[in-house]
Amino acid sequence: MGYHPSITKDSIVNPAAVVADTLNRAGIHRTDKKVYLIGSQGVQDELDNLNLEYFGTGPDPISRQSDTRPFIYDLELDEEVENVGAVVVGYDKHFNYHKLMKAANYLVQDESCIFIATNTDETCPGPNPDTVIPDAGPLVAAVQVASGREPVVVGKPHTPAFDYICHRWNINPDRTMMIGDRTNTDVKFGRDHGLRTMLVLSGCHQVDDIVDNQMNELDDMVPEFYADCLGALAPQRNRA
Amino acid sequence: MGYHPSITKDSIVNPAAVVADTLNRAGIHRTDKKVYLIGSQGVQDELDNLNLEYFGTGPDPISRQSDTRPFIYDLELDEEVENVGAVVVGYDKHFNYHKLMKAANYLVQDESCIFIATNTDETCPGPNPDTVIPDAGPLVAAVQVASGREPVVVGKPHTPAFDYICHRWNINPDRTMMIGDRTNTDVKFGRDHGLRTMLVLSGCHQVDDIVDNQMNELDDMVPEFYADCLGALAPQRNRA
Structure with a gap:
């Protein structure tokens, strides 16, 4: 990273x-x-x-x-x-x-x-x-x-930002991950638009919030992955 | 009147x-x-x-x-x-x-x-x-x-205005009528607080609006009576 x-x-x-x-x-x-x-x-x-x-x-x-x-x-x-x-x-x-x-x-x-x-x-x-x-x-x-x-x-989790990104970089949603620190904007943005999602716990929301969302059947605010912080991903990449 | x-x-x-x-x-x-x-x-x-x-x-x-x-x-x-x-x-x-x-x-x-x-x-x-x-x-x-x-x-149809009126004049809701020109504030205010209600048609809402409310099961916005205008009540009183 x-x-x-x-x-x-x-x-x-x-x-x-x-x-x-x-x-x-x-x-x-x-x-x-x-x-x-x-x-x-x-x-x-x-x-x-x-x-x-x-x-x-x-x-x-x-x-x-x-x-x-x-x-x-x-x-x-x-x-x-x-x-x-x-x-x-x-x-x-x-x-x-x-x-x-x-x-x-x-x-x-x-x-x-x-x-x-x-x-x-x-x-x-x-x-x-x-x-x-x-x-x-x-x-x-x-x-x-x-x-x-x-x-x-225009802002996350709404679609205009996704349209803009797709239009500008021609991304493939199947090979794209949305990483963010909020379940209700970042994770929802990713899930609503077919991306993989990861919550980093160094900002607004924590594991408790994920569990709450799961209990309340707010699946669009439950990430597939989470990590302590963005930097926590670095060693994984270096080992690859 | x-x-x-x-x-x-x-x-x-x-x-x-x-x-x-x-x-x-x-x-x-x-x-x-x-x-x-x-x-x-x-x-x-x-x-x-x-x-x-x-x-x-x-x-x-x-x-x-x-x-x-x-x-x-x-x-x-x-x-x-x-x-x-x-x-x-x-x-x-x-x-x-x-x-x-x-x-x-x-x-x-x-x-x-x-x-x-x-x-x-x-x-x-x-x-x-x-x-x-x-x-x-x-x-x-x-x-x-x-x-x-x-x-x-504080404003209609909310309760503080009703509390104030009751407190100041000691009204009997069973013998009180709420007359107004809006179904969503005046009529609702009356119905929510146990008063008789009358819509006058000289202002915001008309008979069509009453019918709409009835169709949509918004009973708290359906008055018991309606009249063309406030003045329309006068002859009745004079005849009494």
Whole structure:
């Protein structure tokens, strides 16, 4: 194991790349339409790479609203509804009511507007274990409830990431193993898409979690193999 | 019908009053703890009436955060976790990621912190039928996902509003009718709490909706009576 020289930046897939690919597959590059993006730098970079036009990033304070009434009745949209082909929602520390309202209006006023979520993780890890850091999940949930629309979720365990990987590397599922540290995203992703699966115990989930899933008949979250950590595989390979 | 002189401001119940009452019943007035409030003026007024201390209302821009990294790892809380006895979430046009993160941290870091939602309506009506105005529902959903906690929902059809009414007027459910224009909130509220129910057809739901509910065995959303509108009851009373 370790970082083999053939593993370059291009060997790594991030959800942002899959978002851009999913937008492309949905045909957004064949239109002149723009993407309303609730998200941070990573997703912006990938959209830039594919020359997809987006708007809405960064702070969008409610103070721009001249209305002093508690409810916002009229919304000044940055772009006309008919020019917006997709709403993408990911982690965004500048998320606010204003962005929520814009996203909901683009999605409701034009049913053909695509709704993509980078992932639905509830929280993300940080240096201080006591501090809860909301991830994209809560923001996606808000847009979902306000718009009544279901997003295409790009992150594991959903299919867009698998489509992207297959398309890019032409993998053979029968000869591919999914290794990860979460039963509900990594293992499920592998099992749902016909791969062998291995859980490493150095992260989120442990053997107890596998047993729980087995007891609860959640077979799609039970890996075929497990190992203490990724490094534990190294001696096996060296002996081969 | 009409506005009888005996009907005063005190005859009207709004969710904000029920929020304050629910906080009181949960014992918050017996502590020195404060309420973290995501909400607008109506809820503030009712908490003021009961001398409950709250904080967090109005704009809370992320720019106060000196951190320029995309993720917010450290959160400067206005109040220490142990001083916060409840998080209340309602409609708030100043809702943002900062408020979401604070709410989640108060709720996760202290399990005894109460979580109350004024209502879970997805959107609210406005003067322009084309404009979607997100109501409290999307904001509550975001806090729920980020904190992994379930709120006590005060609005119809949930029980806190019924408790409040019973407590205040000592009504006899056998001699009380719930009249409203929505099957999923008003009629369900009445049926769940042992009242007679009447749907008026001048608002959201129609006879077709009653029939649909009946076909789908949603008996708790089927009223015993219906009328064209509230005014349609007047001649009957005059003849009596």
